[in-house]
Structures are given as structure tokens and as C-alpha cells.
Amino acid sequence: MVDKEWFKEWFDSHYYHLLYQSRDEKEAHQFIQRLIGRFALKKGLKIIDIACGKGRHSKFISTLGFDVTGIDLSAESITYAQKDENKNLHFARHDMREVFRPNYFDVALNLFTSFGYFESEEENKKAIQAMADNLVRQGHLVIDFLNVKKVIKTLPVKEQKTIENITFNIEKFLANGYITKEIAFDDEGRAFHFTEYVKNIQLHQFQEYLNLSGLEIIHTFGDYHLNSFDETTSDRLILICKKN
Template sequence: MSKEWFQSWFNSPYYHILYKQRDKEEAELFIDNLCASLKPSTDAKMLDIACGKGRHSIYLNKKGFDVTGIDLSFNSIKYAKQFENEKLHFFVHDMRKLLFINYFDFALNLFTSFGYFNTEKEHISALSAFAKSLKKDGKLVLDYMNSQKIINNLVEREVKHVDGIDFHITRSVINGKIVKTIDFEAENNSFAFKEEVRDFKLEDFKKLFAQSGLEIDLIFGDYHLNDFDVNKSDRLIFVCKKI
């Protein structure tokens, strides 16, 4: 059985090279603003879903919270594990499958770490697993791209130069997915990867949440937690409560 695109790409060292400019300060600002808004108790248990190398998990743990990070990428989790302590743990895990039941106060799925799957059933399975992992009054924070703005301003072709590598990137919208192809040469080899993310919009999420045991509590449009504007906002950020 062939690997799904995210299993290959997210496990590649070149993924981390291309996206290494991701802003640590921006990530920490978002976490600070979320904590100020949601006011988690000092003993809150948090689940970071698709945690990557753990930048959000590590920062939440520094703020004193008990954090568990899960990700499908073995290499990312292997890296993150060096930061483990009594209140910080990392596991290789597929978000579509249940790992914990009624355990966490907050579950976080950040930086468009959703929308990767081929079927609606898989997306509902993932959201249901998020919901089931939460305690009765637990909350899910899901941070997604604002697909409408991306489609309205689609950059079809560009070249990014990072660490001596020219990443040739194309973008298109195909069958309800924003598709990005990434072609480059490195170490005398040619590589080609692809990202396919569903162009879920607000109405799509309302339907998905309703089928997954979740109810929208708050909606924000950026990491400063401003209101969502479909044409202007960079992000579509939900705070959902478990039904």
C-alpha cells in the first residue's frame, strides 16, 4: 500500500528545510493569546495533535502545563522526545485513531494540520477522536487556513531559495483541494512532493463538527484573535466545546 502524501513529505528532512522560517515568535504569541482568552487552569492537561517537532507543545510546557504531543512523523517525534520531562510527552500516532478517552482539558490542532484525508469519513473520525479525548467540559482549538482568501489570491508558481536549494512550487485548486507541488534537486537527486489540503470553509466545518460531537464556541481570524472576515482573515480558528 502506497504512503499517503503527508506520511512521506512530513517525514522528509526537506520539509523542515522549506518551512524552517516558520515564526517561533508568532507561534508563541498565538499560544499566549489563546491562554489569555481561554484561561486554562494551572493543572490543565493538553493534547497537541499533529505536533510536528513540538514547538507549541514545548512552549505550553514551559508555561507550566501538562502536555502530550502526537504526530504521524517518526522523525519529528524522535526529535521532540529530547525535550520530554514529567509533564511533556510525545508519541507517534495517527490522529484518526483514538489514543485517550475523557482525559484532556484542551486539544489543539494548529497550523492547518487537518484537511489532509481523502474522505469525509476520515475527517469525521479524526474530529471524533479529538472530541473523545476531551473531558466533559473540554475544548478543542482548531487552527486552519482561510481557504477562501488563499483561493482568491492564489500564487500559481514561485521558487523559494532555502539553504542552497531551489524549491519550485506550483499551486492549484482541484476537486475541492488546494494542491501544492514541490519539485527540487538536492544531493544530486531529483525530488517531487505534493501537499493536498481540503479547501474547507466555515460552513464545511459546521457540518463536520456537528457530526463529531463538537459545537463551535468562538471563531477568530488571526493569531491576535481578531474576528473572522472571510475575505481578509489569514486564518480560520475555532474554539469548540465537547457536546
């Protein structure tokens, strides 16, 4: 069973940001630029970055001439992101299971595996419905998720990472339909333990959620270079969907 609402505490903690601090920003920027080019997105469009974290994608997209709003549940991340707000860049603390602003955005983004955290199917459906409801008709949703089939083949995994004198002991395995990551470490004489869960959601399951919300998949990419998705070899499952 998933620890209900585990994501509230972990993503809001200093240790989460420490562990993932070496994300590839260049790759993230190039991915955004490829998407904008491929779909010829016009400057001035309204974009919502759902589960934006500290706003790394939102900030970059706003520099390209779009009007961007980032939302996230983590108060810590949103407070940090808000330091860079301007007239085309806004951040708000908000739960993705609820609609933020109905029928308003041209594009909704859900990037870097920011889905699959919930305990129930109802919550998954609710979150996708809220993503759809944020969009204008004919608006587009981009979901950037893991290719779970490929990841599961590599499990179980054990690794150790030392960052700023903290040694994180990490175990990743499949349990009860979730890719489960146990993260244990000591800091200042205290032992910490967090668990991340990402649900084993495959393309056909996304298709069902999306159809229920009036969204149609129009492209399926398998990596940040926008190569086609192949369930055996692709690293990512990137869905481009249109609201009908």
C-alpha cells in the same frame, strides 16, 4: 485525486523541515499566550497537541505550567521532539484518525493547518471524532486552519525558494477541491517531487463535522491576534469548540 497517504512521506522528510524552517516562532508563542489569557486556562490542565510536528507549540505550552502531550504521525518529528520530554511534556507517534486517550484531556489543539490532508470525508469525520473523544466533557478543542476562501483568491501561484543550496520550485493551485502545492527540486544529482494537499474546507463544513462529534463552536477567530473571523479578509479560520 489526492495521492493517498501522501502526508506520511512528505512530513517525515528532511526536505519538508528545510522548506518550512523559517516559521514565525514569536507569532506562534504570542498566539498561545493570547489563547491562554482569553480563556483563562488554569495551570496544570492536560493538553493534547494533535499533529504536533517537532513539538514547537507543545514545548512552549509546557513551560507555562500545563501538562502537555504531543502526537504526530511522523516518526522523525516525534523522535526529535522526545529529546525534550520531561514529567509535564510527552510525545508519542500516533495517527490523529484514532483516539489517543479517551475522555482524558481538558484541551485539544490542532494548530497551523494540520487538517484537510485526507482523501475521504469519512477520514475527516473520524479525525474530528477522535479529537472529541480525547476530551473530557466540557473540554475544548482549538482548530487553527487556513481561510481557504482568501487563499483560493490568490491562486495560482508560482514561486522559487533557495534554502541551503537547494532551489525549491513551488506551484500552488486549486484542483479537485484541494489547495495543491507541487514542490520540485534537485539535491545531490537526484530530482525530487512532492505534493501537498489541503482540502477546501470552509466554516459550514467544519460545523457539520464538529456537530456530528458532539462539539459546538463557541468562538470563531480570523487571525493569531484573535480578531473576529471574516471570510473575505481573514488569513486564518480559528475555531474554539466545546464538547457537550
